[in-house]
Each structure stands twice: as C-alpha cells, then as structure tokens.
Amino acid sequence: MSDLILDDVCISYGQHHAVCHLSGAFKKGSLTAIAGSNGAGKSTLVKAIMGELPLTRGRIKRGSLRNQDIAYLPQTADINRQFPISVYDLVSLGTWTETGAFGRLSDSSQANIAKALQRVAVTGVEQRQIQSLSAGQFQRILFARLLLQDAQVIILDEPFTAVDEKTTLDLIHLIKQWHQEGRTVIAVLHDIEQIQQYFPSTLYLARESVFWGDSKSAFSSTHRAQARILTDYWDNATQNKEINEVALP
Numbered sequence: 001m002s003d004l005i006l007d008d009v010c011i012s013y014g015q016h017h018a019v020c021h022l023s024g025a026f027k028k029g030s031l032t033a034i035a036g037s038n039g040a041g042k043s044t045l046v047k048a049i050m051g052e053l054p055l056t057r058g059r060i061k062r063g064s065l066r067n068q069d070i071a072y073l074p075q076t077a078d079i080n081r082q083f084p085i086s087v088y089d090l091v092s093l094g095t096w097t098e099t100g101a102f103g104r105l106s107d108s109s110q111a112n113i114a115k116a117l118q119r120v121a122v123t124g125v126e127q128r129q130i131q132s133l134s135a136g137q138f139q140r141i142l143f144a145r146l147l148l149q150d151a152q153v154i155i156l157d158e159p160f161t162a163v164d165e166k167t168t169l170d171l172i173h174l175i176k177q178w179h180q181e182g183r184t185v186i187a188v189l190h191d192i193e194q195i196q197q198y199f200p201s202t203l204y205l206a207r208e209s210v211f212w213g214d215s216k217s218a219f220s221s222t223h224r225a226q227a228r229i230l231t232d233y234w235d236n237a238t239q240n241k242e243i244n245e246v247a248l249p
C-alpha cells in the first residue's frame, strides 16, 4: 500500500478556483478528517482524488494503489435514493471486483454479505427497496457495501449527515476498526469535537491548506482566522483570473 500524495494540486470549475496549491500526503494507514467551512473545497478535493474531476494543476500520486483499492462514499445528497434497487442488491455491489458486472454471487460472497449486514446491525430489510429505508439505515447499508469492498483506502464525504447519535457511534466504531486494520481512512467532517476525539489528523481546508497535521492543533484561533482570510480571498479575488495570476494573500 502507498501514501496518497498531493503535489501542488489545483482544481477549478471553469474560471472558479475551488482548491488551490494543495500539497501534502495522506500517509498509508492514517486516519484523517478533512475540515473547513461550506465551500472550502472538501468535496471537490475528494472527487478529484477519486478521478471524478480533472486537476487544473499539480499531481495526485497514488503509488501502487489501483482504482479498486480506493473506496468512496459520496455525500448522501449526491446519491439517488429513488433508484429502484433492493438493499441486498445494493450491498452486493461491494463484491463487484470479485464477481464482475454480471457474475453470480458465490456462496462465500453471500456469506460475506450477510456478515457485513450483521456488522452494521441491519438485518431483515434485505429485500426492501432502498428508498424505503430511514437515513440511518441507508447509511449503515452503504457502510456494509464499503466493508465488502475491502479497500485499502476509504474516503467518506460527510458520512454522518442526518444520522442519529447511536448510528454515528456505530459507524465511527467501524472506522476505528478500519484504522486498526491499517487502512487509510479520509473523512470529510464538520463536527470539530468529533474530529478531535476520533481522528488523529486533520487537513483544514479553506480552498488552500490552512493546516495539515495533529487534530489537537488544527482549530486554533490563528488557524480559524487564517481560514476566514483565505476563504474571503478566494471568494472575492480570483474570479476570471488564471491561477498563476493570483498572488497569495
């Protein structure tokens, strides 16, 4: 397994610079929160790591990591809950690399699916359509799918939005287990207390990196002030300019 290294990464939507001049590494086996205010560039960054958005500058070095070594859970708002698929079929997609697109589920895959559903404490709803689940149940089955993917790097975008405290704690327990197993886990989060309690490292983003390191030091008043300056700067000063023309504040 490799580190995920960002080398002067910039990502733009047309002329709108969403993430700029970001360098650093998600070390293999690390557990990192990506924090920052609304519009800080968090989702843009994880989408770019997944290859869903092109870079306008810089590189993301994945080393020996292959596409299937990285699992991604997008924000719930980006997932179509109206799609006609049963809980069982959605969770079984986590075995895709083993079974292929049209492969029959082996006995061991079926056993693993049952085990994953038990680990997220959702059983008895396997044949229901996903649109009939509560927000918490839905998030649990998405975590069951992640369990089956068995990826070395797991990226979660706001995984606890609209999820109650009990479900959040259960899912954090799974994240801690992934960390103990040596996987790299990256989660976009807003709750600073939660980050400092469970996530040793933080990338504090405000279009650029404000801070990347120990979560206990991430949210100092100095860093928060710097984040506000950077956010205002990138919101106001960069429209219709090329990244190279923009002087850093």
Ligand SMILES: Nc1ncnc2c1ncn2[C@@H]1O[C@H](COP(=O)(O)OP(=O)(O)OP(=O)(O)O)[C@@H](O)[C@H]1O
Pocket: 013, 016, 017, 018, 036, 037, 038, 039, 040, 041, 042, 043, 044, 045
């Ligand atoms: N599809 C898009 N087209 C144009 N601009 C976009 C698009 N998506 C995001 N942006 C802009 O890019 C910047 C970063 O947005 P992004 O969604 O990555 O922020 P975020 O930190 O994930 O915010 P939130 O916490 O609200 O989810 C914002 O200024 C946003 O308006």
